[in-house]
Amino acid sequence: MDEYAREVPVDADVMQAVQEEVSQSRSTVREMETDAAKKGIPLELQGVRYRIYETTIPK
Amino acid sequence: MRGLVVGQQRQGGVVLTKSAWKGVQSLLDSYFKVRDDDYVIVVYASKTLEHASWVSAALRMRGIPVKKVWMIPLRDPEFTRRFGAALPKPSAIRGRLIVLTFERDSLSHDSQIRAELSEFDADRRMVFRVISTCDELFTVALQESPDELSAKNATILELLVPSKALRVTTPGGSDLSITVDTRKHRWISNRGVWRPGSFVILPAGEVATFPASIEGKFVADFAFNVNMMTDRDARLDSHPVTVWIENNRAVKYECANSDVMSFLNECFYSYCAYTVGEVGFGTNGSIQTPISLNSHINERHPGVHLGFGQSNQAPSVVGYDCNIHLDLIAKGGMVWIDGGEVPLDLSKVSKSSKPHPTHTWDEDAGSSQGITDLDVDDCCGIITSEGLRLFEPTAREDGMNRQDANPPI
Numbered sequence: 324m325d326e327y328a329r330e331v332p333v334d335a336d337v338m339q340a341v342q343e344e345v346s347q348s349r350s351t352v353r354e355m356e357t358d359a360a361k362k363g364i365p366l367e368l369q370g371v372r373y374r375i376y377e378t379t380i381p382k
Numbered sequence: 383m384r385g386l387v388v389g390q391q392r393q394g395g396v397v398l399t400k401s402a403w404k405g406v407q408s409l410l411d412s413y414f415k416v417r418d419d420d421y422v423i424v425v426y427a428s429k430t431l432e433h434a435s436w437v438s439a440a441l442r443m444r445g446i447p448v449k450k451v452w453m454i455p456l457r458d459p460e461f462t463r464r465f466g467a468a469l470p471k472p473s474a475i476r477g478r479l480i481v482l483t484f485e486r487d488s489l490s491h492d493s494q495i496r497a498e499l500s501e502f503d504a505d506r507r508m509v510f511r512v513i514s515t516c517d518e519l520f521t522v523a524l525q526e527s528p529d530e531l532s533a534k535n536a537t538i539l540e541l542l543v544p545s546k547a548l549r550v551t552t553p554g555g556s557d558l559s560i561t562v563d564t565r566k567h568r569w570i571s572n573r574g575v576w577r578p579g580s581f582v583i584l585p586a587g588e589v590a591t592f593p594a595s596i597e598g599k600f601v602a603d604f605a606f607n608v609n610m611m612t613d614r615d616a617r618l619d620s621h622p623v624t625v626w627i628e629n630n631r632a633v634k635y636e637c638a639n640s641d642v643m644s645f646l647n648e649c650f651y652s653y654c655a656y657t658v659g660e661v662g663f664g665t666n667g668s669i670q671t672p673i674s675l676n677s678h679i680n681e682r683h684p685g686v687h688l689g690f691g692q693s694n695q696a697p698s699v700v701g702y703d704c705n706i707h708l709d710l711i712a713k714g715g716m717v718w719i720d721g722g723e724v725p726l727d728l729s730k731v732s733k734s735s736k737p738h739p740t741h742t743w744d745e746d747a748g749s750s751q752g753i754t755d756l757d758v759d760d761c762c763g764i765i766t767s768e769g770l771r772l773f774e775p776t777a778r779e780d781g782m783n784r785q786d787a788n789p790p791i
Contacts, residue, residue, distance in 0.1 A: 331400040337443070341398050344439040348431040348450065355452045356428065359460075366428070368456045372488040373513065373609050373747045374692065374707075 397517075398436060405520025406440045412527040413510065413574055413582070416441070419477030422448040423468055427455045430484035430515040437482065455488040462494045472502050481509045487611050487676070489513050492581070492749035504578040512584045513747060514677035523585035523679050525668040528574030531587045533733035534665045535571045538589045539742065540734060541719055541726055542663075543569060549718040550661075550686050551725075554622055556712055558598035558686075560661060567592040567695055571742040572682075573665075580744045587666025587682035590746060592695045593630065596658050600625045600688055602710035605672035605680035609692070609707045609747075614645060616680060617672040623710055625688075632656040632690060655691025655706040662687045662709070663717070663728055672711075678747070684728050686715035694746065 332338065359366060410416045422441055426434035434450065441448040449468045453461050470479070479502050481495065489511055499507050512519065542548070548560040574586030603622035621639035623646065625632045632650060637643050649655045666682035673679055681687055692707040693700045716725040 333398050333400055333403045337403060337439075338398065340443055341436055341439045344435040344442070345432055348426070348435045348438075351450070351452055352428050352431050359454065364454065364459060365457070366454055368611075372456070372611055373749065374705075 399521065401525075402436065402517060402520040403440075405522075405524040406436050408524045408527065409437060409520075410440060410444075412529070413524070413576075413584070414480055414482075414508070416444070416446060416480070417477050418444075418446065419475075420446055420480055421470055421475045421477065422446060422480045422482065423451060423465075424448060425451045425453055425465065425481065425483040427453055427485045427488075427490075429486045430512075433515050433517075433520065434484045436520070437484075453483075453490065455485050455490045458491065461491050462498065465491075465494065466498050469498060472506075475506070477506075479507045481507070482512070483510070484512045484515045486515045487513075489583070489747050489749055508576045509581045510576070510584055511581050514585060514675065514679050516673070516675050516677065516679070518673050518675075518679055519585055522668050523587075523666060523682065526587065526666050528586060530667075530733065531573040531665055532575050532738045533735075534667075534731045535573045535587075535589050536734035536736060536738040537731050538663055538665065538726070539569060539571060539739050540736065542589070542591075542717070543739070545719045547720055550715055551718075552601060552603075552686060552712040552715045554601040554603040554712055554714075555624075556599060556601045556686070556715070558596060558600055558627070560593045561595045562591055562661075563594040564591075566699065567594065569742045570694055570744075570746045571738065572744065572746045573738065575738070575744070577744060581748075583678075583745050583747050585666065585669075585679050585682050587669070587684075588662055588664050588746065590660050590662035590689075590694055592693050592700060593658055593661045596627055596630050596661065596688075598627055600627060600710065600712065602687075602712050604683055604685060604687075604711040604713040606711065607676060607678060607681045607687075607709040608649065609705075610676075612645075612676050614641070614676065615674045616676045617674055618642070618711075619672055619713070625690075625710065627658060627688075630658050632658070649690070649706055649708045653691065653704070653706040655704055655708050657691065657693075657702060657704070658688050659691055659693030659695075659700065659704070659707065660687075660689030660709070662689060663715070664711070665728075665731060680711055681709050683711060684714065684731065685712045686717070686728060687711040 424434050424438050438448050451465050451468045543564050550558040570590045572586050572588045576582045601622050601624050602618050605616045605618050621637055623637045626634040635646055664683045664685055667684055669683045687709050690708045691704040697703040715728040718725045
């Protein structure tokens, strides 16, 4: 994987916008996960993660 | 470098490289062809919050309205309410409604999304569903445009759809004889191009169908991709898996890595995934090195892969069903068509100048419709003239279960 990792940082204005967005998302996730836990809704499930034939017919 | 640290603050904060940001821009410009009057809903699972935020931030920087909706993968009793509340009124949008969903391991809530979007005109609602969300989705898989993928997929379809018999070899030692029956089995072309009424499954880049018959030896020396939750390292480049196939079924398999053998035993024996349900040809040329994540990114590598277990056709067409779908992926591949002397080299597929065929299916994955708890008793129901006959496991001396009294392995 190392050959895919090109660790050249983005410009500062992009980084700031992204960090603000990530921070807001983390806050939302914490709030939602806490609410789900209070309601007894499990956050993690194991098993089949998708099926490949249940699709719609494209028009 | 392992893909990403999901749902957690990475050491040193957010890691966003220029190549990842280029992937974000490619998603917006090449895949969405986003316009100023579009309205975007970004749905994300906790494990993908960082990557969803990259895209949301990019949209905001362009002044395009965006709302984010959190979801629990697979089962979320409140998803419909949460998603519905984020939707604008159809009359309030001048352009298109674009729904983008990010998950790492799953594709969830298809039917709920379709139902909630039913008020929007089919030609003004676009849905892009991302599975295998990780850094490499952006730094690698999204670097190739849907126009490029579409042209390469078209080339493969032009050659293979009219064909009857294929011989497939790979540099790793595979040699397979395959027949195809286009009248009976559909072709799937995943190319990242949206069409009204369908979902776009990302990452993109694959052509696939069901092998009417398949025999020979297959050497998977790139990676596996299984539709189960697993943290196993999916790479097979240092310990390839060899499978011998007779009469469409795996009859023997081997791998020098004992952990991988254990995993294969689980798939082939416990879950009966020994029937070849798919032959696929990856077309995403940006994907040249396997990643450790169990992911669709590896499956889009320009090479041949076989899907064992669940097929890409309706169970009533192929006569069996199975919950497990295990893709074994080879690096590269040559395809000889109907005895022709010049093979199709999957590493050098040319771009067709003709329009992509319209009769193929776009989606090659969908929600599991509530099937989330994998158990051997649920596996491999057999479609018979009397309807679905459920698999009844037969105890073996070694403790593993078998699908029938004369198992192929």
